[in-house]
Amino acid sequence: MNKTVNPKDLTSDDDVGPLYAARTKVYPQSVSGTFRRIKWGLMAFCLGVYYFLPFVRWNRGLGAPSQAVLIDLPNSRFYFFFIELWPQEVYYFTGLLIVAAVALFLMNSIGGRIWCGYLCPQTVWTDLFYAVERLIEGDRRERMKKDKSSDPMKLERISEIVLKHSIWLLIAWWTGGAWVLYFNDAPTLVKELVTFQGPMIAYVWIGILTATTYLLAGYMREQVCTYMCPWPRIQAALTDEWALNVTYRYDRGEKRTSVKKAAELRALGEQVGDCVDCYQCVAVCPTGIDIRNGPQMECIQCGLCIDACDNVMAKIGRPKRLIGYDNDINIHRRQEGKAPIYRIVRARTVVYSAIIAAVGGFMIYTLATRSLLDVNVLHDRNPVAVKLSDGSIRNAYTVRLLNKSGYDRVIAIDANGPANLTVHVIGIDAVTPDRPMIVIPRDSTSELRLLVTAPAEGNPEKSIPVHFHVTDIGLGEVASATDNFVAP
Amino acid sequence: MTDHSEFDSVSGKTTTGHEWDGIKELNTPLPRWWVISFYLTIIWSIGYWIVYPAWPLISSNTTGLLGYSTRASLAVELANLEALRGEKMAALAAAPLADIEKDPALLALARAKGKTVFGDNCAPCHGSGGAGAKGFPNLNDDDWLWGGTLDQIMQTIQFGVRSGHAKTHEGQMLAFGKDGVLKGDEIVTVANYVRSLSGLPTRAGYDKAKGEKIFVENCVACHGDGGKGNLEMGAPDLTDKIWLYGSDEAALIETISQGRAGVMPAWEGRLDPATIKAMAVYVHSLGGGK
Secondary structure, eight states, X not given: OOOOOOGGGSOTTOOOSOSOOOOOOOOOOOOOSHHHHHHHHHHHHHHHHHHHGXXXXXXXXXXXXXXXXXXXXXXXXXXXXXEEEOGGGTHHXXXXXXXXXXXXXXXXXXXXXXXXXXXXXXXXXXXXXXXXXXXXXXXXHHHHHHHHOOSOOXXXXXXXXXXXXXXXXXXXXXXXXXXXXXXXXXXXXXXXXXXXXXXXXHHHHHHHHHHHHHHIIIIITHHIIIIIOSHHHHHHTTOOTXXXXXXXXXXXXXXXXXXXXXXXXXXXXXXXXXXXXXXXXXXXXXXXXXXXXXXXXXXXXXXXXXXHHHHHHHHTTOOSOSEEEEOHHHHHHHHTTXXXXXXXXXXXXXXXXXXXXXXXXXXXXXXXXXXXXXXXXXXXXXSSOEXXXXXXXXXXXXXXXXXXXXXXXXXEEEEESSTTOEEEETTOOOSBTTBOEEEEOTTEEEEEEEEEEEOSTTOOSSEEEEEEEEEETTTOOEEEEEEEXXXX | OOOOOOEETTTTEEEEEEEXXXXXXXXXXXXXXXXXXXXXXXHHHHHHHHHSOOOBOSSSBOOOTTOOOHHHHHHHXXXXXXXXHHHHHHHHHHSOHHHHTTSHHHHHHHHHHHHHHHHHHTHHHHOTTSOOBTTBOOSSSSOOSSOOSXXXXXXXXXXXXXXXXTTOBOOOBOOXXXXXXXXXXXXXXXXXXXXXXXXXXXXXXXXXXXXXXXXXXXXXXXXXXXXXXXXTTTBOXXXXXXXXXXXXXXXXXXXXXXXXXXXXXOOBTTBOHHHHHHHHHHHHHTTTOO
């Protein structure tokens, strides 16, 4: 047998027992109030956009997809209402990500984890799953009782569980289903999916997202925020002393005790706080914490404890917002008898707003002024130059024309650079001498082989810049590219 | 063997009985679900022996119930690829040669196909971009020994030059020096005359009249009046700026003395007709086609 360790023999670094603490299941209670209403509203809005956006139509003319938001991977196009992006314009997404990141910073410096509490998919879907659970199994107490009960399950309880999981899976399945609709024509794909003729990859993605939604919102819930998500850690570096966070206002006095006892103590002239220790803020918390312990890593700042506390304060005739969006500065000011100050406009928020405005403005500007006609030129490498029988020099180029507009274009190619040059495009008989005209179909690229020939006399340089101008005959739009004309 | 395992009161587990310098190892067996999964995978693996090729025999191996083999699977994939290409190449084979360049889709296909086949078959002599080398014509320029129209290019690819094929291009530069037709000084004189045809400088004091006389007597038969060349004979134009074997005096003397008879193989029979067609279009589209 091993010797029993005497606690006195342990140094301070020693620890006894396993380091693992099992999760305590959270049973959030239903609550009503301002923030709950905001959350319901945002949930309806976010889910409404997510689930129904693929069905919104947008007319782009014949032959183009009529879906307002579509990621067309096979044809490498992204459609967003009136915007159509090509793969080489992916930098718009970079801009969008910058704006999104800075907007997150801005939210954080104004109102803390607004994203976490109201907008994050994890929060929205978990909230929805809790609502389903509450509807079927009852509120906090009933659910706790049912989970603890060791009686053999009755049919009623079994049917409750089956119903809950069925509805959860249905929501999860719809979540995965909506996802794939962004990648294909939604009505067509829905028809294909229900008749089991959809592409295999669509079913696979629906399966994956059904599983993640069901597991993350049904089982993992607040653990995702506490253990998996990096954002709670990042935000510690982004918040400052002015940011309004969900705060228990301990300036409203301490010693938390029951209403009755508080009245007695007050009569005796003792210090008593407004908090009556009803634990309603803890009961409604979706992450299972006690906000009165101060700001905590687990807190997603959803404001439900504010609603819970306000309801209690109203009942006992005390001022609302014992828990509220507040900060330490104001708590200290009130303790010193000064009026609270709220400073939304400060260096941090101004800089964030400026970055958002600058990046957003630049994106809108470039998007509005971008050319829908483009040309790329690539010089032949082998041979770089060819001497013809009359001694003149010819260079060959691969020209790629891009027509990003929704209509066919007739374009003319002009080249200037070496003296007395002539231009020829393989397969095109020029109507106008040395000005080949080509039709580029709508929303596509054309690759041409273009030959530039110039006499050796009058072009003594080894390398002469040559400019190619591509002109839309109808609209006069011009795109240009420059390369070199090289002597052998 | 003695069992040295003991109970550890701190963790509530027993030890394995192993001890290193006073450090004892707790007995923490693998979870049961893990062990069961592990044994299930072993059982599952037996299935592979049965359905897939597995055990080596003396001269072969067990083939498995599915009869699968990577070689057969590759053959199927290659056949699918061929079928896929076949459709497109059929369109190319059906199109008249002259119309291919006018259809952007067919032109792109012919150029893509032609480029690949050119790289595999022609590049060793003509260079990967068709730029040629001494004795191997540059296919990008406009100087053609046997004609630069689509039909002429296709004919040359099909039957070759001095290839031994029944329909091949024949005709060669005779070895005037080696065969004793011209003497040394006559060769030098006519070489200078040939240089003068394309405006190249000549050796001081060479007899132009004598050069012209030798040229008319010996060269005009193939190279034509004034040395303009003859596509029927593959005789190059001596008045232009392009020289397959070099234009300096020494190179010309070598050509006239030793003769020239470069060979290009016939590709008919080695490449299918549609591929030869694609090649003709590709070579024509390099830029020099007439």
